[in-house]
Amino acid sequence: MALNPLRPNDFDFFREFLDALPLQCFVKNAHGHIVLSNTAYQNASTEPTAYKANGRCVHESKAQIAAQTPLAHADETIATHEEMRWNSQRGRYQTDYVIQKTITDDAGQPLYIVGSILDISEQKQFQLQIDTELKLLEMQAADVPFTQLLTQFVHSFESNFPGVLCSILLLDPEGRHLLHTIAPSLPEAYCQAIHGVEIGPNIGSCGTAAYTGQDTIVADIANDPLWQHFADLALSHDLRSCWSIPILSTKGRVLGTFANYHRYPCSPTAKELQAIKRGAYLVGLVIEHELAEKQLAADKMILQESVQHTQTILDNMADGVITIDITGRIESFNSAASRIFGYSTEEVLFKNVSMLMPEPFAGQHDDYLSRHQSTGSASIVGVPREVEGLRKDGSLFPMRLSVSKIFRAGQAIFIGLVSDNTLDHQRREEIHRLAFFDALTGLPNRRLLMDRIKKAMLTSARSGLHGALMFLDLDHFKYLNDNYGHHMGDLLLQQVSERLLSCVRENDSVARLGGDEFVVLLESLSDVPALAVEQAQTVANKILERLRQPYDLSGHTHLSTPSIGVALFLAEQVSMDDLLKHADAAMYQAKAAGRNTALFYDSAMQAVTSAH
CATH class of the missing domain: 3.30.450.20 (PAS domain)
Structure with missing residues (x-):
């Protein structure tokens, strides 16, 4: 179908509609030049170059201009790809997910490419971080040597966060000096210069973090008083910022520091800071395990000498x-x-x-x-x-x-x-728990949930009985965290977990995906869809009633309600990922409907949620 030209009023409305979208949108002509883009696209462009399109000024980055190619054949009308580019406004690399669709005339000749760009940097980094952490646990379980284990972890962390230069320093036995341990990407001369530095206030990021036991974030080494004695050293090696997190034992004793350097001044995002803290926590477990092994070996030697x-x-x-x-x-x-x-x-x-x-x-x-x-x-x-x-x-x-x-x-x-061998068995069980269960609530995590969904689908295929997946999100959870602190939010999440378990049968599953998101998996419902819906609705109503009861959070009475999305399944008619998306879409519709309710998925919901 040929495109009709836009009338002036139509164009204004369309332009305002595009500008209101947070997604970066653009249109290219048959020669590969951008003829229309929205505000989100223009704001994300670096080194903007002006073009005129239908009497309006649009912008395009040099990288995007270089990527322009005239349209050829429309064999594949939709194309997607990921690309990494430097975002000078944020001072870091970002990963974009690009979707492009070719629009043709009646003869099948290409007229335009309509496209959108989504920044998926955080999602990519979070998944890579989880993979790195699981790999670290697997290597520890396999008794990989201590130095090799930490080196592999640092390389993986730096790969997940391009531009980061990692450093792990350990305190000496007296707890007074930091010793260079692992920093494969930092200049060797710099590592040797700081080896053995005495900790204390205003001793750079790491010396201060080890001394205070607190996170020490320095965005600009050249102008921060904490670096007054070491700024020249760092700047001479082109190190411009340093974010240092103390590595703590399970009893809170400082073992060393985990630092992220950059060659440009910058501050961490909340996600980046969380990633560094998770890394420091895992490194702490590895170090503590190594110290315990050394102590165990020393105890054995003493025992052998005494017998x-x-x-x-x-x-x-x-x-x-x-x-x-x-x-x-x-x-x-x-x-x-x-x-x-x-x-x-x-x-x-x-x-x-x-x-x-x-x-x-x-x-x-x-x-x-x-x-x-x-x-x-x-x-x-x-x-x-x-x-x-x-x-x-x-x-x-x-x-x-x-x-x-x-x-x-x-x-x-x-x-x-x-x-x-009891301790070895306990360690293996702990590694299994860390890999498959949520540390805060003890519920199955996403990895174990996906395994249970797969088994539930296979069971459904054999029995012909329906199952249901519920996606729960706590209403106004952010308000509790922001106003009363994350410890209160953690207490609420733990109590919600207990209440959810009390609402389901023994063969059903309750999992926590992270934050305030929970999933309930119901199995062996009726083989009649209408009756299966009634059974799932009964459980959903029970959950709504149970979760709206008052919570006692360290003496503070708190009220909380959930929004629930429900998706039925039979055998493997849909993929596990699609099933989660369906329940998620229904949950967002429940929120839009006023919260504190449960809605079942239908295809119209998915269309609305996808557009949102």
Whole structure:
């Protein structure tokens, strides 16, 4: 269809309509030149160049002009791509998502390209940051060396935030000096110059942050009094700003600093500051884990030096040491074994080892007898393996066991080396919790939710029963945070989580996506759509009633209501992402309808929400 020319009044209305949109919009002619753009597009352009379009002045950046190409064929009428560009107004790189559609005449010849640009920098950086954090946890679980782990984290962080130069400094054992640890992108001469600097007030960003235990953001090193003694050093290496966050232990002790340098003066956005703090928190966990491992290794060494039994025992020392004779009777039981099992030495001597480990130890030493009794070997060492140990209180625990066979006065005896693996199991469980559950509420996070949605869709396909996805957003949550502090908001989120769990069945799921956004997944509803809607509505009404009840936030009574969007699903008729979008669209319509209500998704809602 050929385009009719715009009449003057039509053009004014269309122009005002475009200018009112926050999305950057533009129109190019068949030669690739921009003939129309809205205010958002013009404001986002750098180094503006003026063009005339229908009697009006529009602007275009040099980068955009360089990208112009005349229209060719309209084989693909819609094209999308991502591009990264420098935003001089914000002083940082940004990622744009560009959508372009070709408009043709009746003969199929291209007339115009209509396009829009959306800044998706924060979304991209947030996803990359989550991937970096999960990778850090996986590497820690895999026992990657400490320095290699931190170096990989810094490289990933710098990749997520182009232009950032990261530095990790650790306090010395006395807690007085900062030591250069990891800073692969900073000049080596600069790192050596600040190595060993004594912390204190006005000692740059890092020295001050380590001294005060507070975030220290310096946007302009050249003019900030905190850098009065180090400005010349930093500027000589083209370092213009430094944002430093103290790295804290789980008990609040300062371990070091995590800093972001830039080669131009700038201040962090709220998202960037949050990302740096999350990074500092994770680095703190890694450092604390490393210190604990070093302390554990030191404790083992002390224990080994304190135990005086035989040279074989000293050579094979780990934690607990138990020796038994060929009948399985316990001959010795050191203090480490006593701590592990809860028995005193007197309680176990000359009793059968099965009281400590019901099956594995006895089975292993019998195997040694059958294979080596006639060989007269001086020493035979077994392969370590994990078995279950039995404590005095009757509880079972994971234990690492290694059995060695030696001969004493011509008689075979067995030396068992045992260590408690409970802590390792707890660490693995903690890593799993961090990866799949929300730290504040303990609810499943987005990653685990998507897995449960996938399983729910497969179950629905087998059973023919409908499911429902509810997207909840707390009304006016920002007001509570802004006026009473984030700690009050956290209390509310925790209580909302408890109430949501009380409103659903055991086989349903409640998840927190972040902020004040929650998702409820209902499974095994009716196979009749109308009845499934009624069942979901009943749950939604129960949630609305439960969540509107007063909350006690540290003695402060607070009222809060949710806006709920509901989307039914059957099998895999829609993708998981689309299902979330449908519920989200319905939630926004619930807000538009006055909040404190629940609405079900229909296609008209999606169109309105997409336009918004």
